[in-house]
Amino acid sequence: MKGVVRGKGQIKVGKELAINPGQVYGPLEGQATQEPAFGLDAVWIDPSQRDVARTLGYTVVDASTAVATHLNKVLRDNASDLLSHDEVQQLLDKLAAKSPKLVEDLVPGKLSLGVVTRTLQNLLNESVSIRDMRTIAETLSEVASRTQEPEQLTALVRPKLGRMIVQSLVDDTNSLSVMTLDPSLEQLIHNILQQTAPGQSIAMEPGLAERLFGALRDGARAVEEMGHPAVLVVSPVIRPWLSKAVRYRVNDLTLLSYSEIPDDQTVKVVHTVHAETR
Numbered sequence: 654m655k656g657v658v659r660g661k662g663q664i665k666v667g668k669e670l671a672i673n674p675g676q677v678y679g680p681l682e683g684q685a686t687q688e689p690a691f692g693l694d695a696v697w698i699d700p701s702q703r704d705v706a707r708t709l710g711y712t713v714v715d716a717s718t719a720v721a722t723h724l725n726k727v728l729r730d731n732a733s734d735l736l737s738h739d740e741v742q743q744l745l746d747k748l749a750a751k752s753p754k755l756v757e758d759l760v761p762g763k764l765s766l767g768v769v770t771r772t773l774q775n776l777l778n779e780s781v782s783i784r785d786m787r788t789i790a791e792t793l794s795e796v797a798s799r800t801q802e803p804e805q806l807t808a809l810v811r812p813k814l815g816r817m818i819v820q821s822l823v824d825d826t827n828s829l830s831v832m833t834l835d836p837s838l839e840q841l842i843h844n845i846l847q848q849t850a851p852g853q854s855i856a857m858e859p860g861l862a863e864r865l866f867g868a869l870r871d872g873a874r875a876v877e878e879m880g881h882p883a884v885l886v887v888s889p890v891i892r893p894w895l896s897k898a899v900r901y902r903v904n905d906l907t908l909l910s911y912s913e914i915p916d917d918q919t920v921k922v923v924h925t926v927h928a929e930t931r
Contacts, residue, residue, distance in 0.1 A: 662689035662723055664716040668697040671711040675878055679709045689723040691905070736777060741770045748786045759790050763797035764806075771803035772810065779896060780907070781811065781818055788813050808893050808910075815913035822882050822907060829914065830881040832872050832924040838865070842891050855894060864928040866902045872926045873906050879923060886911060886920075 663686075671681055673694040683698040698706055703713050714722070745766075749756040760766055772793065773783050783789060789810055796809045811818070823829050834842070842857075842865075849855055857865075873883035882905070887895060889910040896908040914920060 662719075664720060665697040666716065667700075669700050669703060669713050669715050670719045671696045671698050671702070671706040671713050674710070674712050677710040681706055681709065681711065689719070690725075736770065736774055738766055738770050741766060741773060744773075744783070744786050745769075745790075748790060752787065752790075755787070755790055755794065759794045759797070763794055764801065768801055768803055768806070769793065772806045775803055775807040776810065776814075778900075779807075779811075781814060785814060785817060804893060808889065811910070812889075812912045815909075816915050816918075818909070818913060819915065819918055822884055823918075824881065826919075828919045828921050829884065830876065830879070830921045830923045831884045831886045831909070832876055832926055833886055833922055835925055835927045838926065838928055839887060839891065842895070843888065846891055846894060855898075861928065862898075865926075866899065868926050868928040869899060869903045869906065872924045873903055876924050877905075881923060882907060884909060885926070886914065 665684065668683070670686075670688065671683070672688045673696075675693075681696045681698055681702060683696040683702070686695050686697055687693065688695040696706075696711075698713075706713050745756050745760060760769055773789070776783055776789075792810045792813045793806060796806065799809075800806060819829055833839075841861075845855060845857055869885065872885075876883045883903075884907045885895075886909045889912045892908055892910040899906055899908065
């Protein structure tokens with residue numbers, strides 16, 4: 654049976670990859686390419702050019718490191734597809750060795766294995782680690798009486814993992830630099846979602862949707878050029894929909910809700926997203 658290709662690239666044996674991180678101070682001789690994991694402009698160079706390339710601002714890695722980085726990115730991007738019922742059962746069995754009552758009450762007591770699996774897959778789809786299974790299980794046990802829907806369960810679990818989610822996004826001073834939506838734009842999206850019946854597709858005017866995603870792409874690029882990861886903070890009501898909507902439209906944009914940011918976390922707004930709402 655033919656497998657599904659999730660990533661591919663080429664390496665040049667005996668060469669090194671000089672990656673343009675966004676700002677460099679001159680060109681290099683070599684074969685132009687793109688860094689496979691994040692799509693950055695890059696050049697395959699001779700090892701003798703390594704020091705010159707670094708002086709010009711390039712990040713230089715050998716071929717094996719380029720392969721490892723790309724493989725790691727492919728695995729992270731497809732982690733949810735690699736998590737099946739069997740893997741989730743193994744995670745629960747491991748947790749049960751320390752907290753048998755917690756697991757027994759949760760599965761099958763309150764939620765089916767299938768619902769827990771889909772909830773964990775949702776978290777992985779949003780690049781949220783599921784290492785803290787105890788917190789995840791405790792939260793699911795607490796909220797299971799309110800909903801059995803994996804999407805809603807995911808939204809309820811995320812704030813409990815907020816400190817872990819934010820940890821990888823803060824800078825050297827432990828400050829979280831974020832983008833926000835213009836208040837009128839956020840209110841408009843909120844109104845559209847409120848007018849949409851459960852199970853229905855979101856009916857956003859195509860022109861507005863394109864302006865929104867374009868503004869988000871521009872904002873993400875501007876924030877990354879400042880040296881920060883692209884993080885957008887929105888209200889808990891619109892975060893689940895917007896996260897799905899931008900997943901394949903805006904590269905490497907992290908969506909947080911206000912409720913997921915720890916109370917003691919320093920937050921700095923570095924960009925406001927505007928999209929004309931005519």
